[in-house]
Amino acid sequence: MESLAAVTSCHRSEEIYASEDPADRWYRMVCGLARKWTVTAAGQRQIVDFLLPGDFFGLTLRDVHDFTVDAAIDGTVVACYPRRPLELMADGDPQLGRLLREIGFAALSRMQARLLILGRTSALQKVGAFLLEMAERSQTGSRQLVVLPMSRYDIADYLALSVETVSRAVTDLEQSGAITLLGKRRVRIIDRAVLESDAEPCPERRGGASTATAASRRR
Amino acid sequence: MESLAAVTSCHRSEEIYASEDPADRWYRMVCGLARKWTVTAAGQRQIVDFLLPGDFFGLTLRDVHDFTVDAAIDGTVVACYPRRPLELMADGDPQLGRLLREIGFAALSRMQARLLILGRTSALQKVGAFLLEMAERSQTGSRQLVVLPMSRYDIADYLALSVETVSRAVTDLEQSGAITLLGKRRVRIIDRAVLESDAEPCPERRGGASTATAASRRR
DNA sequence: CGTAGTCTTGAGTATCCTCAACGAGGGTGG
DNA sequence: CCACCCTCGTTGAGGATACTCAAGACTACG
Numbered sequence: 001m002e003s004l005a006a007v008t009s010c011h012r013s014e015e016i017y018a019s020e021d022p023a024d025r026w027y028r029m030v031c032g033l034a035r036k037w038t039v040t041a042a043g044q045r046q047i048v049d050f051l052l053p054g055d056f057f058g059l060t061l062r063d064v065h066d067f068t069v070d071a072a073i074d075g076t077v078v079a080c081y082p083r084r085p086l087e088l089m090a091d092g093d094p095q096l097g098r099l100l101r102e103i104g105f106a107a108l109s110r111m112q113a114r115l116l117i118l119g120r121t122s123a124l125q126k127v128g129a130f131l132l133e134m135a136e137r138s139q140t141g142s143r144q145l146v147v148l149p150m151s152r153y154d155i156a157d158y159l160a161l162s163v164e165t166v167s168r169a170v171t172d173l174e175q176s177g178a179i180t181l182l183g184k185r186r187v188r189i190i191d192r193a194v195l196e197s198d199a200e201p202c203p204e205r206r207g208g209a210s211t212a213t214a215a216s217r218r219r
Numbered sequence: 220m221e222s223l224a225a226v227t228s229c230h231r232s233e234e235i236y237a238s239e240d241p242a243d244r245w246y247r248m249v250c251g252l253a254r255k256w257t258v259t260a261a262g263q264r265q266i267v268d269f270l271l272p273g274d275f276f277g278l279t280l281r282d283v284h285d286f287t288v289d290a291a292i293d294g295t296v297v298a299c300y301p302r303r304p305l306e307l308m309a310d311g312d313p314q315l316g317r318l319l320r321e322i323g324f325a326a327l328s329r330m331q332a333r334l335l336i337l338g339r340t341s342a343l344q345k346v347g348a349f350l351l352e353m354a355e356r357s358q359t360g361s362r363q364l365v366v367l368p369m370s371r372y373d374i375a376d377y378l379a380l381s382v383e384t385v386s387r388a389v390t391d392l393e394q395s396g397a398i399t400l401l402g403k404r405r406v407r408i409i410d411r412a413v414l415e416s417d418a419e420p421c422p423e424r425r426g427g428a429s430t431a432t433a434a435s436r437r438r
Numbered sequence: 439c440g441t442a443g444t445c446t447t448g449a450g451t452a453t454c455c456t457c458a459a460c461g462a463g464g465g466t467g468g
Numbered sequence: 469c470c471a472c473c474c475t476c477g478t479t480g481a482g483g484a485t486a487c488t489c490a491a492g493a494c495t496a497c498g
Contacts, residue, residue: 386478
């Protein structure tokens with residue numbers, strides 16, 4: 001598979017591909033950070049995914065891309081693979097076919113995890129969950145330390161919050177002792193429980209699967 | 220592939236699989252409606268996906284499921300396929316391997332479309348986008364008519380809103396002339412533009428890809 | 439040293455959630 | 469048959485949260 005790879009380096013805000021571009025390549029992050037985004041009908045930039053080293057992207061059924069992907073920081077390096085040759089190669093190699101399948105599933109579960117974060121109601125919960133996600137995904141060795149290569153604006157557009165709210169949430173989390181800031185872009189996680197469910201008494205769950213009602217009570 | 224299928228019918232709220240169940244099968248919706256959900260740390264039910272006829276689900280890399288899937292209405296029918304035999308069969312059949320890959324990609328793009336809905340800021344936008352999504356996915360012949368098999372509670376947990384807010388948004392959309400209600404669960408779409416970007420002056424977008432700032436202005 | 443981008447904080451307002459009540463429809467049992 | 473219960477859907481009032489607008493500090497860079 002790597003025999004087909006072409007590696008390129010990107011500076012900040014350089015587009016790797018744009019929405020509506022022909023989708024004839026797959027990509028893999030080598031290092032740095034990229035963001036997958038679109039502009040909504042209401043005119044907001046919505047970041048759909050942050051792409052970290054090891055992540056594949058550009059996967060689609062359609063023949064053009066739905067989103068734009070650009071580098072979030074200088075020195076972002078991506079490998080790209082021509083799609084047709086790759087699929088042809090997979091036709092003769094079940095192992096590769098299986099790998100490509102798994103790559104798709106990995107992207108899928110990343111999206112589902114994302115949905116759970118966006119589905120949180122309060123800003124504190126969203127930011128807390130985001131920090132935990134980044135701690136999980138960017139294994140910096142220590143599970144405590146989180147490096148945030150992206151700006152607060154990026155985080156805001158990722159969580160569908162305003163920049164100010166993100167900033168306030170980070171400040172609040174620090175003041176409540178859940179995290180410590182080591183500069184603007186480095187965070188030490190002190191209390192995971194606070195980030196997961198932000199100060200929630202968390203009553204017992206209901207028993208039966210009988211009805212749709214009860215579950216949505218409780219914020 | 221269909222030679223491996225087993226078809227079952229489910230009554231309302233019957234679980235097709237539960238979170239943490241072994242993930243040894245894939246599923247395909249035949250008819251009816253199912254919901255994929257989990258309960259967040261804060262105790263809310265978050266519906267991650269509505270599953271409509273033709274949709275595949277249960278796809279994962281892990282050996283247990285992350286979410287629970289249950290039937291949202293009586294008479295929901297699903298086909299299920301044993302995972303290992305299917306993958307073995309794919310090893311010898313590139314065409315099938317390709318199909319399985321495409322199934323994964325379809326689920327992925329469904330999730331990305333979902334993210335865009337959840338990322339909307341106002342309740343009117345979320346509900347409007349939801350109606351358009353349902354109109355798109357459940358092809359009822361007419362592009363105008365939308366059938367909503369799920370309850371308002373389900374919609375609320377899907378959009379991360381309260382039931383009351385969903386209800387009010389639907390009422391507002393009707394009073395503003397964007398939709399017409401034909402009973403509680405049937406909607407006629409009058410003005411798509413209103414649903415897409417809810418009363419948005421929509422100024423021109425900025426030009427350069429130079430910075431992250433400008434895009435997040437505008438709600 | 440000025441400029442541009444980033445990040446934070448404050449004040450006021452709009453939106454959405456909570457709590458509460460009520461009506462409609464369906465099923466069950468006296 | 470009708471009372472009763474349960475779920476669903478809707479509406480109103482009040483309060484909490486996040487957004488908007490505005491200003492200022494900090495950093496990097498030419």
